[in-house]
Amino acid sequence: NAGVTQTPKFRILKIGQSMTLQCTQDMNHNYMYWYRQDPGMGLKLIYYSVGAGITDKGEVPNGYNVSRSTTEDFPLRLELAAPSQTSVYFCASTRAGTTDTQYFGPGTRLTVL
Amino acid sequence: RKEVEQDPGPFNVPEGATVAFNCTYSNSASQSFFWYRQDCRKEPKLLMSVYSSGNEDGRFTAQLNRASQYISLLIRDSKLSDSATYLCVVNSYSGGYQKVTFGTGTKLQVIP
Numbered sequence: 001n002a003g004v005t006q007t008p009k010f011r012i013l014k015i016g017q018s019m020t021l022q023c024t025q026d027m028n029h030n031y032m033y034w035y036r037q038d039p040g041m042g043l044k045l046i047y048y049s050v051g052a053g054i055t056d057k058g059e060v061p062n063g064y065n066v067s068r069s070t071t072e073d074f075p076l077r078l079e080l081a082a083p084s085q086t087s088v089y090f091c092a093s094t095r096a097g098t099t100d101t102q103y104f105g106p107g108t109r110l111t112v113l
Numbered sequence: 114r115k116e117v118e119q120d121p122g123p124f125n126v127p128e129g130a131t132v133a134f135n136c137t138y139s140n141s142a143s144q145s146f147f148w149y150r151q152d153c154r155k156e157p158k159l160l161m162s163v164y165s166s167g168n169e170d171g172r173f174t175a176q177l178n179r180a181s182q183y184i185s186l187l188i189r190d191s192k193l194s195d196s197a198t199y200l201c202v203v204n205s206y207s208g209g210y211q212k213v214t215f216g217t218g219t220k221l222q223v224i225p
Contacts, residue, residue, distance in 0.1 A: 031211060042200075042217030043157070050210050090156055094213070101147055102202070102213060104156035 001026050006091050006105035013081040013112045021076040021108050023091030029103075030096040032074040034058075034066065036087040037107075043090065049074055050096070081112045114139050117203050119216035127224055130191050134219045136201030137183045146177055148186050149200040151218065157200055160186075191223045 007022045025032065030051045035043040045058030049068040063085060065077040074093075078085060088109050092102040119136045126132045138146075146163035161168065163175040163184050174187040188195055201216035 033213070043215045088154070094211070096211060100145075100204075100211075101159045101162065102157075104158070107154075107156050109154075 003027065004091055004093055004103050004105035006089075006108050008108060009106065010109045011111070013078075013110065015081060015083065015112060017081050018077070018079050019081065019110075021078075021089055021091075021110075023074045023076070023105060024072050025074075025091075025093040025103070025105075026072065027093060027095070027103065028071060029093035030071070031094045032068065033092045033094075033102065034064070034074070034076045035090045035092065036060065036085075037090060038087050046076065046089075078110075083112050086110060086112045116140060116214045117201055117216040119199075119201050119219045121217060121219060123220040123222050125222045125224055126191050128191055128193060130223075131187065131189045132191055132221065133185055133187045134199055134201075134221075135183050135185050136216050136219075137181075138201075138203045138214075139182070140203070140205050140214075141179075141182060143182075143203045143205040145204040146175075146184050147202040147204075148173075148175055148184075149202055149215075151198045151200055153197075157215075160199070188221075191221075193223050193225065196221055196223045 004025045033048045034046040044060045047066040049055045091105040094100045094102045148160040149157040150160045151157040167176045172189045176185045198218040200218045
């Protein structure tokens with residue numbers, strides 16, 4: 001199993017550009033999550049999904065969109081990049097059930113200039 | 114009040130020392146608890162689950178106190194490689210779905 005994979009690893013965007021951060025998991029997990037982590041800060045939940053076709057907002061959803069057309073993939077879309085979106089983005093997944101832990105991807109480091 | 118609270122530290126301890134972190138949570142219906150470790154610029158990784166009876170994994174001991182709503186992590190004989198940020202994670206159900214809440218982390222620096 002590859003676990004949770006994220007692409008790209010690094011990206012620099014100009015203000016106003018758009019991009020999609022890709023996240024794929026091969027563990028057949030129902031739940032998937034997108035977090036952002038600013039330097040020296042904790043994780044903040046952007047969006048999450050409890051299964052294919054179901055997504056919901058987290059703590060900081062503004063400026064982002066997601067979709068979940070398959071169990072494996074959970075892409076995060078930035079439509080109009082802003083400097084405030086400079087951060088490290090982590091995708092995570094877990095099997096349904098409160099005793100299960102989250103597995104994280106390696107992260108995407110995004111800089112918006 | 115935050116749902117999960119941790120002292121951000123940093124905790125600066127010499128090699129070989131014992132150090133303990135606490136984490137408090139506000140939702141009394143929380144059902145599972147974990148400690149994660151995050152190295153600088155890396156993804157969080159599971160360190161250990163926390164069970165009601167307490168559990169140990171080598172130099173690491175985790176405890177849960179449901180009555181007082183806190184969990185703890187004890188690290189004995191600290192190594193330089195233990196330097197990292199330790200995240201407390203609490204799982205509960207909200208609206209029929211699993212909700213995962215991370216603390217902001219406690220930074221540990223083990224010094225030679």
